[in-house]
Amino acid sequence: MQIGIVGLPMAGKTTVFNLLTGMGAPAGPGADFPGNRDEGTIGMAKVPDERIDYLHNMFKPRKTTYAQIRVTDLPGLVRSAGVKGDNARGQANMFLKSIQGVDAVVHVIRAFPSPDIPHMDGSVDPVRDFDAVNMELILSDLEIVYKALERVNGGGGGAGRGAAGPRKKIKLEPGQLEALEKCRVALEAEKPVRDASLTGEEFLLLKGFGFLTAKPLVTVINMGEEHLKTGDYPGRAELRLRAANARSPLVELSARIEAEIASLDDEDDQAAFMQDFGISEPGISKLARACYDALGLISFFTVGEDEVKAWTIKNGTTAKAAAGKIHSDIERGFIRAEVAGFDDLKRHGSIAALKEKGLYRLEGKDYVVADGDIINFRFNV
Numbered sequence: 001m002q003i004g005i006v007g008l009p010m011a012g013k014t015t016v017f018n019l020l021t022g023m024g025a026p027a028g029p030g031a032d033f034p035g036n037r038d039e040g041t042i043g044m045a046k047v048p049d050e051r052i053d054y055l056h057n058m059f060k061p062r063k064t065t066y067a068q069i070r071v072t073d074l075p076g077l078v079r080s081a082g083v084k085g086d087n088a089r090g091q092a093n094m095f096l097k098s099i100q101g102v103d104a105v106v107h108v109i110r111a112f113p114s115p116d117i118p119h120m121d122g123s124v125d126p127v128r129d130f131d132a133v134n135m136e137l138i139l140s141d142l143e144i145v146y147k148a149l150e151r152v153n154g155g156g157g158g159a160g161r162g163a164a165g166p167r168k169k170i171k172l173e174p175g176q177l178e179a180l181e182k183c184r185v186a187l188e189a190e191k192p193v194r195d196a197s198l199t200g201e202e203f204l205l206l207k208g209f210g211f212l213t214a215k216p217l218v219t220v221i222n223m224g225e226e227h228l229k230t231g232d233y234p235g236r237a238e239l240r241l242r243a244a245n246a247r248s249p250l251v252e253l254s255a256r257i258e259a260e261i262a263s264l265d266d267e268d269d270q271a272a273f274m275q276d277f278g279i280s281e282p283g284i285s286k287l288a289r290a291c292y293d294a295l296g297l298i299s300f301f302t303v304g305e306d307e308v309k310a311w312t313i314k315n316g317t318t319a320k321a322a323a324g325k326i327h328s329d330i331e332r333g334f335i336r337a338e339v340a341g342f343d344d345l346k347r348h349g350s351i352a353a354l355k356e357k358g359l360y361r362l363e364g365k366d367y368v369v370a371d372g373d374i375i376n377f378r379f380n381v
Helices: 013-021 050-059 126-152 176-188 200-205 225-230 236-245 255-262 267-276 283-294 319-326 328-332 342-348 351-356
Strands: 002-006 041-046 063-065 068-073 104-110 217-222 250-253 297-302 307-314 334-341 361-363 373-379
Touching (some): 002 013, 013 041, 013 255, 013 283, 050 063, 104 283, 236 250, 255 267, 342 351
Parallel strands (some): 002 068, 063 307, 104 217, 297 373
């Protein structure tokens, strides 16, 4: 599963990316974007989990593995050139097009002031930037809808589209045309696809179109030092309202301060620094979990002296399918799953105690794995 980070230039996207992935990509004014300009820079982000920490301390394994998600950092979003014709089509930004394959979008918004890092619009206004970037996402999706509807009717030729004339007419699957029309109505009203009143079946029918505004959205407010101390910044109440209306988790952090904390080798120094700013938990940890949740992911655990590991699955995955995450042979030869809940293990202190209390249970192939399950698979190949 993959998330894509978007935002205006100098919003702190790459710093957030570095905090998530530990990659150390160049950031700030004058930095050369290190990745492919069409595909972005890709890294893996660890998802902090106190349950893994607890299991590590309990089993003392030789190796501990956290859940991970794939993250793509793109260059600062360049606003579209404007509109085309009476239909007000947005000229989709090429960087937005490059993330149509991601599963969720993280929008980093600048709230921090800095005379050394000028804002492209001459002033810092988080509400304006939230609206501007979300409008670019809407315009990008609207362009996709218009092109699809044109091709249904055999249109799409003309100036700027090559000398071959109209494109070949396409045939949609049953239900796709109606779903596209719902999207058009919503997008023209400046609403995202996720607010287009689509049924679950219609969402599946449109999955191949890669609509950005159909994807889960996580909003990150990149604050300044003073904002971190006071817990407030310009436009905070309005942004919280906008994020709530967009059903977008909102994470507030200071990327610069968290980068300074992460650069400290001594854990006591890190703790003291966090205490000075009133940070009980790094915002980047909250962001990683928010992305994980937004993707509809959960974790189950395997434990032992060799390794404690979090395995990532979609919510609703059966025990047999979860076994396949470990190895296809385990899924093919699945016999049963021995399951314990993490909370039960933490409450009673050992697997042996769970067995005594009947809390270490046997489940079949159709058992739906719950977040935090500790599982030992029995199989025969």
